[in-house]
Amino acid sequence: MIDLMSLCAFNAAYAQTIDSGALERWPAFFTEKCMYRITNFENERDGLPSGIVYADSRAMLEDRIAALREANIFEAHRYRHLLGIPLIESADEKGARARTPLMVARIMHTGETSLFVTGEYLDRFELTSGKLLLAERVAVCDSTVTDTLLALPL
């Protein structure tokens, strides 16, 4: 049975991986066949595709990170995720559905800090061989504006 603390611990590791810049370790939080999307509140409500970020396998997530490394944007800015407590919608011994609120600050290399993204994760977790992984994470941004500026993963 998946409990709240294990989801909290998972999310803490997930956020720290991104915010510390260890992006090559980020795809390992997902199942091989997975769904990762970034969209915004309006598009998600209306059932529209977002076009911002879309990947349906861990390999695509790895490609995305490789492309980011080539684009060499890592010195330009960093993110700081602050995640809330997950709201578990269903959970059993095989998986869980949960939604988790998030705030992400963006820190430019000049030091300028701003509240960049707010929103929530809509998640489907799978527990396989004792290991918790994301089969699906949809990051729904509250704003319809800032999402187009996204470079690093949410």
Next chain:
Amino acid sequence: MIDLMSLCAFNAAYAQTIDSGALERWPAFFTEKCMYRITNFENERDGLPSGIVYADSRAMLEDRIAALREANIFEAHRYRHLLGIPLIESADEKGARARTPLMVARIMHTGETSLFVTGEYLDRFELTSGKLLLAERVAVCDSTVTDTLLALPL
């Protein structure tokens, strides 16, 4: 006995209800006879009434939501709550007192996002028939300014 995780789970559901716009479900987090107030740090410290928001029953909370629906402000902006871990001051099998820090971002329909409110909840929880409810929630805003712009519940 009320534990930290049950308060965390309660708060996660509370915040998600407001931020998803399902405001009609918000009063159900309170006991029938309850206290809900929004005030600011200075007034609370000096024992002054705040005049911002005050309700002493679930029925009053329902009236407030109905009034908000009629005023039709829901398209204008949304909130995103990020709540900290509660600090439990006392807890037994019947209830608990706790305080929980909060940050609330406001997202305008233009997409503009700002850190709108910071503060803390001063809470008294009651556990009745296995169900946790708020007998009292005082939202104490750190700023003496932004609180007058509040429309949605904190």
Next chain:
Amino acid sequence: MIDLMSLCAFNAAYAQTIDSGALERWPAFFTEKCMYRITNFENERDGLPSGIVYADSRAMLEDRIAALREANIFEAHRYRHLLGIPLIESADEKGARARTPLMVARIMHTGETSLFVTGEYLDRFELTSGKLLLAERVAVCDSTVTDTLLALPL
């Protein structure tokens, strides 16, 4: 064995002590011989000393608070900490190492509120006679700019 909930509860009390202005109680969260530093991401990455805040004993922390009281800056502004879930790096019955993301808002006496600091705590906890204390807390700010404006403890 130190678990995630006990670290969460510790951090909730720590943050509330600072944000409520009860700064004289802040040094009691540390062991007598301890390390408390505030630095920024770049200096920490490069192994450079930060020069912002440095203390290697609880007595030095007490001195710092006394100096702040004399400087009488407490009416000028307040902080609101929002801390994430700790990422435990190691834990046994004697202590734990963890890192915890943080966002700190600064609220000026005019009411102006801003996202002031983001970063993470790098912590070493000790469990002595059933009491959890910080043997080391390094607050690493993401920005290289705002840290020089710090007055209150992080």
